[in-house]
Amino acid sequence: MGDRLASFVPSISDPWDERKAAHLTRRVGFGAPPAQLTLLVGDGSAAAFNAAVEEQVLYPDVDAALEARLAAFAGGASLTANPTTLYTLGGHWLFRMAFATRPLQEQLTLFWHDHFAVEFVKIRGKVTYPPGDNAAQTAKATTLLRDYMELLRLRGNKDFRTLLLAITRNPAMLLYLDNYLNVAGRAQENYARELMELFSMGVNQYTEDDVRELSRVLTGESLDDRINLGYLFRQPFHDTGTKNFLGQTVAPQSPGSLETAEAVDIILSQPVTSRFMASKLIEWFVNPAPDPEAVEELAAVLRADADSDGRPDFNFAETLEVLFKSRYFYEDANFFTLYKTPVDYGVNIVRLLGLTETQLAADVNWYGLAFLLGGMGMGLFEPPNVGGWIHGEAWINSVNLINRYNLAERVARSDIMTPAFLLAYFPDSPATSNATLLEDFRRRLIQRSLRTGETDILNAHMSSMDSLAGATQLQKYNLKIWGLAHLLCATAEFQMK
Amino acid sequence: MPLRRRDFIRAGLGGLGYFSTAALVPDWIIRSAAAIEDLSGENRILVIVQLEGGNDGLNTLVPYTDPLYNSDIRPTLHVPTAQLHLIDNLNGLHPALPALAESYGDGRVAIIQNVGYPNPDLSHFVSTDYWEQGRAPGGPNLGTQGWVGRFFDQTCGSAPDVDPLTMVGAGHSRIPGSLKAVTYSAPAIASVATYQIQGAAGLPAVIGTRRLNDLHALNDVPAADPAIEFIQNSANVAEASIAVVQNLSYNPAVVYPSTKLGQDLLLCSRLIHQPGIAPKVLHVRQAGYDTHADQGVPGSPGLGDHPALLIDLNDALGAFMSDLAASGNLDRVLILTFSEFGRRVRQNDSDGTDHGAASILFVLGGRIRGGVYGGQPNLSSTEDVMDPAGFIVPRVQKGNLSHTVDFRSVYARVIESWFGSQAAPGVFGQSVYDGIIFPDLPKIDFIRATVSAARTPWREYH
Numbered sequence: 032m033g034d035r036l037a038s039f040v041p042s043i044s045d046p047w048d049e050r051k052a053a054h055l056t057r058r059v060g061f062g063a064p065p066a067q068l069t070l071l072v073g074d075g076s077a078a079a080f081n082a083a084v085e086e087q088v089l090y091p092d093v094d095a096a097l098e099a100r101l102a103a104f105a106g107g108a109s110l111t112a113n114p115t116t117l118y119t120l121g122g123h124w125l126f127r128m129a130f131a132t133r134p135l136q137e138q139l140t141l142f143w144h145d146h147f148a149v150e151f152v153k154i155r156g157k158v159t160y161p162p163g164d165n166a167a168q169t170a171k172a173t174t175l176l177r178d179y180m181e182l183l184r185l186r187g188n189k190d191f192r193t194l195l196l197a198i199t200r201n202p203a204m205l206l207y208l209d210n211y212l213n214v215a216g217r218a219q220e221n222y223a224r225e226l227m228e229l230f231s232m233g234v235n236q237y238t239e240d241d242v243r244e245l246s247r248v249l250t251g252e253s254l255d256d257r258i259n260l261g262y263l264f265r266q267p268f269h270d271t272g273t274k275n276f277l278g279q280t281v282a283p284q285s286p287g288s289l290e291t292a293e294a295v296d297i298i299l300s301q302p303v304t305s306r307f308m309a310s311k312l313i314e315w316f317v318n319p320a321p322d323p324e325a326v327e328e329l330a331a332v333l334r335a336d337a338d339s340d341g342r343p344d345f346n347f348a349e350t351l352e353v354l355f356k357s358r359y360f361y362e363d364a365n366f367f368t369l370y371k372t373p374v375d376y377g378v379n380i381v382r383l384l385g386l387t388e389t390q391l392a393a394d395v396n397w398y399g400l401a402f403l404l405g406g407m408g409m410g411l412f413e414p415p416n417v418g419g420w421i422h423g424e425a426w427i428n429s430v431n432l433i434n435r436y437n438l439a440e441r442v443a444r445s446d447i448m449t450p451a452f453l454l455a456y457f458p459d460s461p462a463t464s465n466a467t468l469l470e471d472f473r474r475r476l477i478q479r480s481l482r483t484g485e486t487d488i489l490n491a492h493m494s495s496m497d498s499l500a501g502a503t504q505l506q507k508y509n510l511k512i513w514g515l516a517h518l519l520c521a522t523a524e525f526q527m528k
Numbered sequence: 529m530p531l532r533r534r535d536f537i538r539a540g541l542g543g544l545g546y547f548s549t550a551a552l553v554p555d556w557i558i559r560s561a562a563a564i565e566d567l568s569g570e571n572r573i574l575v576i577v578q579l580e581g582g583n584d585g586l587n588t589l590v591p592y593t594d595p596l597y598n599s600d601i602r603p604t605l606h607v608p609t610a611q612l613h614l615i616d617n618l619n620g621l622h623p624a625l626p627a628l629a630e631s632y633g634d635g636r637v638a639i640i641q642n643v644g645y646p647n648p649d650l651s652h653f654v655s656t657d658y659w660e661q662g663r664a665p666g667g668p669n670l671g672t673q674g675w676v677g678r679f680f681d682q683t684c685g686s687a688p689d690v691d692p693l694t695m696v697g698a699g700h701s702r703i704p705g706s707l708k709a710v711t712y713s714a715p716a717i718a719s720v721a722t723y724q725i726q727g728a729a730g731l732p733a734v735i736g737t738r739r740l741n742d743l744h745a746l747n748d749v750p751a752a753d754p755a756i757e758f759i760q761n762s763a764n765v766a767e768a769s770i771a772v773v774q775n776l777s778y779n780p781a782v783v784y785p786s787t788k789l790g791q792d793l794l795l796c797s798r799l800i801h802q803p804g805i806a807p808k809v810l811h812v813r814q815a816g817y818d819t820h821a822d823q824g825v826p827g828s829p830g831l832g833d834h835p836a837l838l839i840d841l842n843d844a845l846g847a848f849m850s851d852l853a854a855s856g857n858l859d860r861v862l863i864l865t866f867s868e869f870g871r872r873v874r875q876n877d878s879d880g881t882d883h884g885a886a887s888i889l890f891v892l893g894g895r896i897r898g899g900v901y902g903g904q905p906n907l908s909s910t911e912d913v914m915d916p917a918g919f920i921v922p923r924v925q926k927g928n929l930s931h932t933v934d935f936r937s938v939y940a941r942v943i944e945s946w947f948g949s950q951a952a953p954g955v956f957g958q959s960v961y962d963g964i965i966f967p968d969l970p971k972i973d974f975i976r977a978t979v980s981a982a983r984t985p986w987r988e989y990h
Contacts, residue, residue, distance in 0.1 A: 212878040220876075224650075224651075234654050406701070416818075417652070418652065428762060428766075429717065429765055430700070430718040430722075430723065431701065431702070433725055434722070440729070441729075444729065445730070484750065485749050488742050488749070489742075492742050495738055496735075499734075510735065514742075517728070523760050523763070527755060
């Protein structure tokens, strides 16, 4: 193990503290309020640090508490029990992000959705049965997307080999990139190209001949029919010749689907694959400009062969554990370097303010939230194209900022942040001082210092609420908190994580 | 990348704060001479229409007399001559494009064939980057700004006051790549209806006004961190553009299609016709051209994914041009389409085509010298061809059409002959200008009323 990914060890001069815990939870999940951060910090020891990271990063396949919570809530007016449309499915996923016990599971699923991008519209267009029944067709397309999402959720922290094979055979992906039409003698190149260029190796790491040869390998990975849209390997579609792919020979096998596994092994054995995936993980979780040393070290972790089967493991749980325990992750230069995606922004607000599903049901229901995020260019299952979303500065533009501000304004209203809810922040309010209010919400939402000019404006805002004629003390208190929530979420600081 | 907008924004604040009760366009939205270097004196505008996914040029403008365009290369996608809108004795427009054919007849459409770049890349993302950023493999490293963004940065980047609506992404949820600049953030306006900042709904107006004023003030606090500064500048642009977008007064007599493209071009029209602002570059996007499958329906050239897109393009551009013509503005607007590549000459067996290379693009407007430029496509994989104008159209390579006109030359022609600027060598690199663009220019003389280069650029007056 090199230097950058060696484990962080807390010390007096560089402690395990709330600042680092907030950084961890902002990145692996969607943020955590002060009470949870305090628990994660514990006594600040190395043991507490390791336990905190493991608690955030290692998760069981099924989040039982989340499933129970979802089952209890869904079926009402604001979230259906069974999603049959794009926005209801998006609503389900947003619910999971907001209330997951181990939010890395959802953040990682989002990473994989961005990585193995598919578009609902294109898949929906290929569902043509039952004829004339739009609702049933949409429901079927939604089911395909749901299965695709579940695949990413379940396999996202396992090994890349299994994940690549599974996504190659996933019906939503087969439809999206046309591999179900990939037949011997009439090769369909779309999936083969993107499998190498976008999903594993990166641009310009292969030749056009490799694209054609990989297309031949993947012939037969198809669907059973256009009604059921289930995966089926169809040997009659398969090109039974010898292929030459990335400098290696793929001899014909029986059944031909064994060649797909071999092609995946060939891809994983390319040095560029581990670097490409290491770089992607670091760009998503650490810094848009990945440190080259860190990329090399993380790539080596991906390539490790712990099970000694002669092939690189590409185990994501182990790799991410190394990353989130590393000194590199906690370097100052990596704090607040990522721009929040629209999903980050929306789910942040829910988690940091401690909102519950019942409160949100008042009007910003889950479908509405999914729709709103679509308006910001990050509709779940609606990436702009097969390359996923463009992140970073691209999220900062007029329409995005306007929608973010308006989401914060909508949340900061009496039907969601109810007076009773606001009293829970400061039980001895409305006597709580303005200074305390500001400090608490700065700590909760911004998680770093504000500029003097900003605190001046926010203090003046609170004073102006205090001077409102005809308002009771309690009303003034409510107005001040709504104002703080709305305005703090509109600061430039809050757009970074 | 600091923008110094605060000075002219603050000048309009007066004593009432940023948002007064009267919903008028603030008088600080000024028409600025420094909103892209336009020496025409006519306040000319460029409208970019991005066809996203790779448009099949061969089926858009069909070389119907070419025996190599046949049912062998296109068993199910071949468009029969009888269905085409013939525009000359070599080419016909796809049946889905009657309005474009009519505009061509009026001399308002230039179609440039064989447009591409050396060593074409078949990746959507790489090739889109090239087209948006005005660069190509092996060329100089010019940064990741858009070509229009670079044109702006190099000519007007240090201007003290720039109209926030100089460039607009209409119907976009992010800044279009072509418009990305260092010294300027173009507003992206996904829809007019939602382009508004809420103060405090359900509460007394004085509270909402206070929130809006404080939100504005927060984004004016000086920042040392460049990322924070960037975000705040973008917020300022958003606020400035809202005031305009919520007060657009123009309603055309022409009916635009209700499609996204139609409505986005309607927004462009309303911005063009709005008094008191001076948009220079407007950008819209039409998605869906990556027709690997179901591009067409065998036996029905009017059906399939590609014809559906062309119908939308035809109707939307048709409405836009009729609108501009009716109001007398067609002469100061130039519409340019682009796509990251064309498609493979030979179709695949999913009734589609795979990624290609060279393709056509359209230039439309009232000051266009109509016609077909760039030669005919060469569908032979064995022989190069000499175009009647004397240049060589290379053979098909690796199944894809070869280019004769570099797309950067088209852009340079727009910069030089539409806006009258000498900035092209700086925007694309001197070596590219000398070696590639300059030799191409005689092939693409598609602007009728060029700008005199004798006029002095604005910056020499300041």
